[in-house]
Amino acid sequence: xxxxxxxxxxxxxxxxxxxxxxxxxxxxxxxxxxxxxxxxxxxxxxxxxxxxxxxxxxxxxxxxxxxxxxxxxxxxxxxxxxxxxxxxxxxxxxxxxxxxxxxxxxxxxxxxxxxxxxxxxxxxxxxxxxxxxxxxxxxxxxxxxxxxxxxxxxxxxxxxxxxxxxxxxxxxxxxxxxxxxxxxxxxxxxxxxxxxxxxxxxxxxxxxxxxxxxxxxxxxxxxxxxxxxxxxxxxxxxxxxxxxxxxxxxxxxxxxxxxxxxxxxxxxxxxxxxxxxxxxxxxxxxxxxxxxxxxxxxxxxxxxxxxxxxxxxxxxxxxxxxx
Numbered sequence: 001x002x003x004x005x006x007x008x009x010x011x012x013x014x015x016x017x018x019x020x021x022x023x024x025x026x027x028x029x030x031x032x033x034x035x036x037x038x039x040x041x042x043x044x045x046x047x048x049x050x051x052x053x054x055x056x057x058x059x060x061x062x063x064x065x066x067x068x069x070x071x072x073x074x075x076x077x078x079x080x081x082x083x084x085x086x087x088x089x090x091x092x093x094x095x096x097x098x099x100x101x102x103x104x105x106x107x108x109x110x111x112x113x114x115x116x117x118x119x120x121x122x123x124x125x126x127x128x129x130x131x132x133x134x135x136x137x138x139x140x141x142x143x144x145x146x147x148x149x150x151x152x153x154x155x156x157x158x159x160x161x162x163x164x165x166x167x168x169x170x171x172x173x174x175x176x177x178x179x180x181x182x183x184x185x186x187x188x189x190x191x192x193x194x195x196x197x198x199x200x201x202x203x204x205x206x207x208x209x210x211x212x213x214x215x216x217x218x219x220x221x222x223x224x225x226x227x228x229x230x231x232x233x234x235x236x237x238x239x240x241x242x243x244x245x246x247x248x249x250x251x252x253x254x255x256x257x258x259x260x261x262x263x264x265x266x267x268x269x270x271x272x273x274x275x276x277x278x279x280x281x282x283x284x285x286x287x288x289x290x291x292x293x294x295x296x297x298x299x300x301x302x303x304x305x306x307x308x309x310x311x312x313x314x315x316x317x318x319x320x321x322x323x
Contacts, residue, residue, distance in 0.1 A: 008295040013322045015042060023080040041080035042309045045088050046102055049300060051309045052078045058090055060104065063304065065317040066072055069104065082120040082159075088139075091117035097129060099141055110144040112137060121159035123166040126181055130156030130168060138181055150184035160207040167212055167231055169205045175214065176229040187232065200224050206267075208260045213267060215255040223255050225269065225279065234248055239269075240288040241277065251277065251288070259299045259307065268306065276308075278323050289323065292316060 042051040042061075048068075049061040056077030060069040072078075078092040091097040095111040097120075109127060111117070119130040129137045129145060134152030137145035154170030161167065167177045175282040190199040202216035212228045226234045239251035253271035260267050267279035274292040276299075296310035306318040 011293060019118075039077075039092075040266060040309055040311070041079070041081045042298045042300045042307055043081050043083045043088065044300050044307075045083045047302075049086055049302075049307050050081060050083065050090075051298070051307075051315075052081050052090060052092075053309075053313055059313070061307070061315060065305075065307070065315050067313065067315070071104065071106070073098070073106065078122050080117060082122050084122045089120055090120065091120055091318065093117075094276055097127070097145075099127075107141075109139075112144045112146065118156055119159045119168075121161045121166060121168075123161040124240060128159055128161075128166060128168075128181075129284065130159050132156070134174075136168070149182065150178075150182070151186060152176065157203060158205045160205050160212075162207045162209050164232065165207060167205050167207045169202050171201065171216060173200055173202050173216075174235075175202075175205070175231060185231070189234065193234070198224075200226075203255070204258050206258045206260060208262075213258055213260075215269065216257050217254060222272060223251050223253065225255070225258075226269075237279065237283060239277070239286070241288045243288075249288075256297055257284040257299045259301055259306070261301060261320055261323075263303060264323075266323075268299060268301075269309070270296060276323070287323070291318070 040054050040161050042049055048063050051059045053059055057070050057072035059067045062068045076092055076096045078090045081090045087099050089099040089102045094117045095113045095115055097109040097111045098106045115131045117129050121128050126138050132155040136148040136150055138148045139145035149305050152170055152174050154172030154174055156168055156170050159168045165177050165179050169175050174186055175189055176184050176186045178184045198218040200216050200218050202214045204215050206213045212231050214226050216224055218224050223239055227237055227239045228234045240248055243249040253273055255269050257270040269277040274294055276289045276291050278287045294310050294314045296308045298309050300307050309318045
């Protein structure tokens, strides 16, 4: 018996050594799954904006684009944010979720988990938080978030909601939505459109009052944009624009974020290399702009300005009438 235990311990040690050197053994852990979205996020709130910086703190940004206040919480690295007219919520590592009103007084929300939060949204007075391995939690501000009854296999990357529906997507191109937070519909986009559209990997979903948009890339590494009226049927919008010489060109830069400019009824597609594409209702009227040399990661806006935020606390305001 003693010899058998010794052999067993030696075998376990050998397995660990082989795993460390990459000989075919792997051990999965939620904390080792890389979140595909960036940890820079911004949203309109009140008369200004609130942003999560790359170092994980919260910045309050005035209407003129200046940071007027910053706040951090020990051992919390914020990575995502969402807001409505009443309050905003922010979340990050180890399941930390906080909310505040305009008084900037942070109050914790009991997430019920120590998993890192990938994304957030507010829907019908409920907080929804997305995690790796298809885990979605939902609850009120003053209650512990509970598991949502939705069957997903991928990591939840993005959540968005309007007054009627809440939408989300995973890194396996599962698109899911609900009207009540209890009953969910799940669509396997690549499976549904196999043989019709190329397989895609989506990174962001955005719900407006009349339409839902998803952005990402296809198997050829090309940027893609799809629209849907309710979430069950999707139509591709070709990302073609007129270049500076008047010729039609195909977009090459990868999308990083998307925002809807309601004042001008157009989507703004934030791209790599400091570029921005306007997507109006007219599919032949796309325009591509070079905004900055800086690497911008997130976009939001209000009735007056579009805000772009990026690395090293980069902030740029653009008048909604400029684009």
